Amino acid sequence: MNSVNGSTKILGVMGDPIEHTGSPAIHNLLADKLGDNMIYVPFHVKGRRLEEAVAGAYALGIEGLNVTVPHKVEVMQYVTELDDAALEIGAVNTLARIRGGYKGYNTDFSGFMRELDSVDIQVNGRNVIVLGAGGAAKAVMYALKRFSAGHVYILNRSIEKAEDIFGKEPNTSIMGFGDWNKIPEGKYICVQCTSVGLSPDDEACVIDDEGFYDLIDSAVDLIYKPKETAFMRKVISHGGRAYNGLRMLVYQAVSSYEFFTKKEVPEEIIEELYNELDS
Ligand code: ATR
Numbered sequence: 001m002n003s004v005n006g007s008t009k010i011l012g013v014m015g016d017p018i019e020h021t022g023s024p025a026i027h028n029l030l031a032d033k034l035g036d037n038m039i040y041v042p043f044h045v046k047g048r049r050l051e052e053a054v055a056g057a058y059a060l061g062i063e064g065l066n067v068t069v070p071h072k073v074e075v076m077q078y079v080t081e082l083d084d085a086a087l088e089i090g091a092v093n094t095l096a097r098i099r100g101g102y103k104g105y106n107t108d109f110s111g112f113m114r115e116l117d118s119v120d121i122q123v124n125g126r127n128v129i130v131l132g133a134g135g136a137a138k139a140v141m142y143a144l145k146r147f148s149a150g151h152v153y154i155l156n157r158s159i160e161k162a163e164d165i166f167g168k169e170p171n172t173s174i175m176g177f178g179d180w181n182k183i184p185e186g187k188y189i190c191v192q193c194t195s196v197g198l199s200p201d202d203e204a205c206v207i208d209d210e211g212f213y214d215l216i217d218s219a220v221d222l223i224y225k226p227k228e229t230a231f232m233r234k235v236i237s238h239g240g241r242a243y244n245g246l247r248m249l250v251y252q253a254v255s256s257y258e259f260f261t262k263k264e265v266p267e268e269i270i271e272e273l274y275n276e277l278d279s
Helices: 023-034 047-059 074-078 084-089 108-118 135-146 159-166 177-182 210-215 230-237 246-261 267-278
Strands: 009-015 038-044 064-067 094-098 101-105 128-131 152-155 172-175 188-192 216-221 241-243
Touching (some): 009 047, 064 246, 094 246, 135 188
Parallel strands (some): 009 038, 152 172
């Protein structure tokens, strides 16, 4: 790691809890690889101190911040400017310093788009199945729209909640997991956005019926621990290809880093970073 001196820029991630975050490891590795004089640290910020934390960070000259659970929506009130995509998604995970405060961005959606690109999943005109309707699904839905997906089937445990969030989206159907067989026959891209299957529940899968997996030719599970989820194994055993969420994680961090430093991270550095995190 670079040694800290009088010109070191400070960045970090705010959340509650924060101990589990992988962002410092990724950002400090990136800074090291790129020779940038910066250090990225975790900040444990409680909800009621969020406004103060953003103002205090600005006063301290902090260059940029990531924002994680549970602050991604509330922090939108405390930014000086808001990127259009973040406004439409309704969540901010990146604060980049500008004159007078921070500009809020959402790099979860760009991370997902860059993952799809890197594994050559072409969404344009394709019908898609989205499993889950939480915060991650919102960023995914926005990315699918930007990539001009065809019809999207959202399956969620709570249909009411999914209706509240996505009920007004065009070309979108909402149903429960048990209704998967109402999806018209064909081949679909599927994005797994629930937390089911996350380590240590490695064998759990949101839809167990084997027949469902005949509908899928390519899939991304946003989970990256374990590296291969039960959902991914089922897709693969039915002849599809499946990727975990590690590339999305890396690309969302890279996109944030690019907003913080206002320079592009070369593709070979991203690949190196991905390989180191994957090993
Ligand atoms: P994230 O930010 O990771 O998307 P979230 O907003 O809490 O987290 O969303 C979690 C998603 O996983 C939701 O779609 C949730 O379903 P509900 O909307 O019905 O709560 C889904 N989920 C979590 N645990 C689940 C379980 N045991 N079975 C089915 N779905 C589950």
